[in-house]
Amino acid sequence: MSIPGSWYLILSALLFGIGALGLLIRRNVLIMFMCLELMLNAANLSFVTFSRMLGDIAGQSAVFFVLVVAAAEVVVGLGIVVAIFRRRSTAVADDISGMRD
Amino acid sequence: MTDLFMVTVARTIPDTTVFVAGALMILAGGIGVIACKNPVHSALSMVLTLFGVAVEFIEQQAEFLAAVQIIVYAGAIVVLFLFVIMFLGVDQNDDVHDEPLVAQRPLAVLLVIISVISIIALGIEAGWAVGPHHVTGKTFGPYQNVGEVGRSVFTTYLFAFEATAALLIIAVVGAVVLARRSGAATSDAVLPSLAPTGAPQDEEVTS
Numbered sequence A: 001m002s003i004p005g006s007w008y009l010i011l012s013a014l015l016f017g018i019g020a021l022g023l024l025i026r027r028n029v030l031i032m033f034m035c036l037e038l039m040l041n042a043a044n045l046s047f048v049t050f051s052r053m054l055g056d057i058a059g060q061s062a063v064f065f066v067l068v069v070a071a072a073e074v075v076v077g078l079g080i081v082v083a084i085f086r087r088r089s090t091a092v093a094d095d096i097s098g099m100r101d
Numbered sequence B: 001m002t003d004l005f006m007v008t009v010a011r012t013i014p015d016t017t018v019f020v021a022g023a024l025m026i027l028a029g030g031i032g033v034i035a036c037k038n039p040v041h042s043a044l045s046m047v048l049t050l051f052g053v054a055v056e057f058i059e060q061q062a063e064f065l066a067a068v069q070i071i072v073y074a075g076a077i078v079v080l081f082l083f084v085i086m087f088l089g090v091d092q093n094d095d096v097h098d099e100p101l102v103a104q105r106p107l108a109v110l111l112v113i114i115s116v117i118s119i120i121a122l123g124i125e126a127g128w129a130v131g132p133h134h135v136t137g138k139t140f141g142p143y144q145n146v147g148e149v150g151r152s153v154f155t156t157y158l159f160a161f162e163a164t165a166a167l168l169i170i171a172v173v174g175a176v177v178l179a180r181r182s183g184a185a186t187s188d189a190v191l192p193s194l195a196p197t198g199a200p201q202d203e204e205v206t207s
Helices: A006-027 A029-054 A058-088 B015-033 B039-057 B061-088 B106-127 B143-155 B158-179 B194-206
Strands: none
Touching: A006 A029, A006 A058, A006 B015, A006 B039, A006 B106, A029 A058, A029 B015, A029 B039, A029 B061, A058 B061, A058 B143, A058 B158, B015 B039, B061 B143, B143 B158
16 A cells, blocks of 8 residues: 555556567467457556545546456457467468458 | 655555565566467466456555456456467467568567656656546545445446446357357358348447
């Protein structure tokens, strides 16, 4: 409780950076999805931190909705990955270039 | 440095310990996600990160969200990830070394470093955006944390809450449509079959 909010915000920025880095350098679609989750979690951490610093519960409500959207996103995203894998037998983003070629 | 970190309450040793432990879990797990070659190891590293985030939630007295974080993320999402990884059998073949784009990786690192520095600089510039304004209710009101979140969700954000119900239904239907192995038809029929079912449901959310 007594930790300054700026520490959490810096931690959140670092976590967001890790997620963005993974999204940019990894090729496996599943790991790219995991990096998206990391970035969403960084946003959640910021929301909760602002909620505490501003004394406003709205940030925690926002995290609640982000959780719901993240769950829906993972379900649909993994469904798409499974559908792609069924057709192309690959989960590597570089191999899924059918619309470019 | 003290004005940078806005020390208002004296930090106690237990709080600092919990924060540092959670931060180490978050960063170690995050690096593990992007550094592990095996997707299963990445998923397990992600559990570590998500648990660290839950620890930081508890440290900030968001107990309800910490519990939901564990249940939804570690309990459902990671299990879904692991299930799909094992279902597809992609748990070893990731070519981390082949790089089709020239200098894409160094550029990515540079871009991310610039972004993180910019975010932190923005935070410093804005004085970390602290200030008292209670819009929807105090965090530490007359009720417990669960009660406060519940009041907020079911009063101020009731419409958004109802919309999430529609969103979840659509996601479930979409996942079933996507993952369905159409019996007689070929797998080509999977994607076109998405269009007629997806379009009308989309309008439910926007209207």
